[in-house]
Amino acid sequence: MLHGKNLIAGDWRTGTGEFRAHDAASGNTIEPSFQEASAKDVADACAAAAEAQRVFGNLPRKDRAAFLRSIADKIDALGSELTERAMSESGLPEARLNGERGRTVGQLRLFAAEVENGAWQALRIDHADPSKTPPKPDLRLRKIPLGPVAVFGASNFPLAFSVAGGDTASALAAGCCVVVKGHPAHPGTSEMVATAIAEAVAECGLPAGVFSLLNGTGYGLGEALVKDPRIAAVGFTGSRAGGLALLEYAAARAVPIPVYAEMSSINPVVLMPARMESAAEELAKAYVGSLSLGAGQFCTNPGIVLAVAGGALERFVAAAADALTQVPAQTMLTSSIHGAYDKGVQTLSQQAGAQLVGEGAEGSGPCGRAVVYTVSAEAFRKNPAFEQEVFGPSSIIVSCASLAELAEILEAMEGQLTTTLHMEPADYPEAAKLLPILEERSGRVIANAWPTGVDVTHAMVHGGPFPATSDGRSTSVGTLAIDRFLRPVSYQDMPEALLPDSLSDESASVLRRIDGTFVV
Numbered sequence: 405m406l407h408g409k410n411l412i413a414g415d416w417r418t419g420t421g422e423f424r425a426h427d428a429a430s431g432n433t434i435e436p437s438f439q440e441a442s443a444k445d446v447a448d449a450c451a452a453a454a455e456a457q458r459v460f461g462n463l464p465r466k467d468r469a470a471f472l473r474s475i476a477d478k479i480d481a482l483g484s485e486l487t488e489r490a491m492s493e494s495g496l497p498e499a500r501l502n503g504e505r506g507r508t509v510g511q512l513r514l515f516a517a518e519v520e521n522g523a524w525q526a527l528r529i530d531h532a533d534p535s536k537t538p539p540k541p542d543l544r545l546r547k548i549p550l551g552p553v554a555v556f557g558a559s560n561f562p563l564a565f566s567v568a569g570g571d572t573a574s575a576l577a578a579g580c581c582v583v584v585k586g587h588p589a590h591p592g593t594s595e596m597v598a599t600a601i602a603e604a605v606a607e608c609g610l611p612a613g614v615f616s617l618l619n620g621t622g623y624g625l626g627e628a629l630v631k632d633p634r635i636a637a638v639g640f641t642g643s644r645a646g647g648l649a650l651l652e653y654a655a656a657r658a659v660p661i662p663v664y665a666e667m668s669s670i671n672p673v674v675l676m677p678a679r680m681e682s683a684a685e686e687l688a689k690a691y692v693g694s695l696s697l698g699a700g701q702f703c704t705n706p707g708i709v710l711a712v713a714g715g716a717l718e719r720f721v722a723a724a725a726d727a728l729t730q731v732p733a734q735t736m737l738t739s740s741i742h743g744a745y746d747k748g749v750q751t752l753s754q755q756a757g758a759q760l761v762g763e764g765a766e767g768s769g770p771c772g773r774a775v776v777y778t779v780s781a782e783a784f785r786k787n788p789a790f791e792q793e794v795f796g797p798s799s800i801i802v803s804c805a806s807l808a809e810l811a812e813i814l815e816a817m818e819g820q821l822t823t824t825l826h827m828e829p830a831d832y833p834e835a836a837k838l839l840p841i842l843e844e845r846s847g848r849v850i851a852n853a854w855p856t857g858v859d860v861t862h863a864m865v866h867g868g869p870f871p872a873t874s875d876g877r878s879t880s881v882g883t884l885a886i887d888r889f890l891r892p893v894s895y896q897d898m899p900e901a902l903l904p905d906s907l908s909d910e911s912a913s914v915l916r917r918i919d920g921t922f923v924v
């Protein structure tokens with residue numbers, strides 16, 4: 405039974421105003437009404453997080469891992485009610501949401517194992533050498549949690565990038581307390597997941613301030629959260645405008661803090677000539693599948709395809725047009741995201757040189773209609789509008805005169821989450837020339853697959869240079885995401901009795917770098 409309250413350090417509190425969730429497909433409001441968190445709620449949640457931080461940040465690794473596993477178990481135990489609520493609030497289908505739930509709990513359990521492993525502490529010991537001139541001190545380094553983290557739930561992944569999503573899982577794994585600003589499109593889903601986390605906090609005997617959830621519909625709430633002096637870092641997935649606003653709030657603070665914002669990306673896909681010659685039709689079918697997956701509401705959507713003009717590209721375009729006719733209209737996450745999509749497509753259609761390739765079925769209500777345009781490289785280069793992310797099932801095929809022109813386009817592009825090469829061995833010499841550009845432009849370079857779908861593993865990078873993210877040195881998916889919420893501390897000539905256990909000479913269970921050599 406949902407109650408619509410905000411969770412402030414274990415207390416479910418009534419707020420100041422009310423808002424309601426909408427069923428994404430019908431647009432009708434759904435029960436119950438949700439409370440808008442007040443300025444006092446923000447301050448109290450942050451104060452409780454700061455108070456809990458020292459205890460939580462110094463928890464033995466096995467206890468923090470047990471906490472993450474307990475959250476996963478309790479999300480599993482929410483059963484089909486969680487999926488049903490998320491389906492109504494997001495319009496996403498059951499299979500997708502069940503998959504997303506699996507990803508969410510799998511991610512929490514992966515971070516639990518990572519916490520236990522301990523390698524994330526980046527332990528280093530440089531022993532003293534008094535014979536050196538000047539004498540070399542004893543130095544011991546470990547990474548410690550940054551402090552309480554503000555997490556903004558994303559609209560497009562109501563589970564895996566929301567209340568207990570990747571930002572929360574990695575912040576908790578790092579030992580940071582978390583205050584979530586829930587996305588107003590799915591407050592019921594958020595409340596259910598927050599209940600699971602609060603139960604895990606209680607079951608593990610942790611201070612209640614380890615986790616809070618604040619609901620609201622205005623920018624004031626997010627602004628107050630980012631500006632609260634007790635918040636030490638921010639995790640965000642959403643629009644470029646939203647991410648930039650949070651960066652401004654963070655920079656304007658008396659003590660500026662890092663904001664890890666994942667924002668906009670159009671994920672260029674390069675179709676190399678030999679591969680196109682042998683598989684244009686197959687590639688086109690897979691392309692349309694990827695761009696229309698989940699109504700295109702992925703930041704990894706293949707928004708731009710680049711290829712050399714000619715017969716193979718003509719075959720690709722024809723096959724893409726054909727595949728588009730099979731794409732049903734799909735409910736989008738919110739009416740405003742649907743409105744922004746329609747407006748974006750209209751703007752695209754009006755740009756000089758944009759030619760319609762084909763469209764999917766037209767739906768009624770807030771449905772996204774898949775659409776692909778083609779444009780010459782010359783027209784593309786003249787007009788920055790073609791490079792704007794249109795969030796939804798749309799994409800552009802850029803026809804280039806040569807691979808040299810294609811490379812020039814890539815060189816001029818903004819930072820991306822992903823870049824992709826479709827190729828076969830005959831393409832490798834030319835692909836090798838493009839690779840340095842792709843590495844510079846993106847966080848993940850993909851061979852012979854499509855960018856949608858991000859595996860949650862140790863070697864995943866879901867990041868990239870601005871504007872894909874606000875900090876291209878980081879990833880928001882995979883175990884390396886923990887690093888965003890840690891900072892190194894070095895202890896010089898510290899008596900053994902005062903050193904953290906992990907840095908004593910005897911402690912041997914964790915990978916450490918001792919006098920420059922890696923030792924387990």
Ligand SMILES: NC(=O)C1=CN([C@@H]2O[C@H](COP(=O)(O)OP(=O)(O)OC[C@H]3O[C@@H](n4cnc5c(N)ncnc54)[C@H](OP(=O)(O)O)[C@@H]3O)[C@@H](O)[C@H]2O)C=CC1
Nearest residue numbers: 559620621622623626627642643646649667703741744795
């Ligand atoms: N690239 C990507 O991965 C994604 C891109 N988008 C893009 O974002 C558009 C809107 O979708 P949405 O998911 O709501 O993303 P937004 O970026 O608009 O909002 C995400 C969260 O940030 C908050 N927020 C946004 N702007 C500010 C601000 N200036 N100050 C304080 N808080 C702020 C919102 O609060 P509140 O809603 O309460 O006002 C919400 O909680 C989409 O149409 C799409 O273009 C969306 C999802 C993913």
Ligand SMILES: O=C(O)CCC(=O)C(=O)O
Nearest residue numbers: 701702703704856857858
């Ligand atoms: O493709 C995915 O699995 C994740 C994409 C993502 O981060 C997003 O759409 O916001």
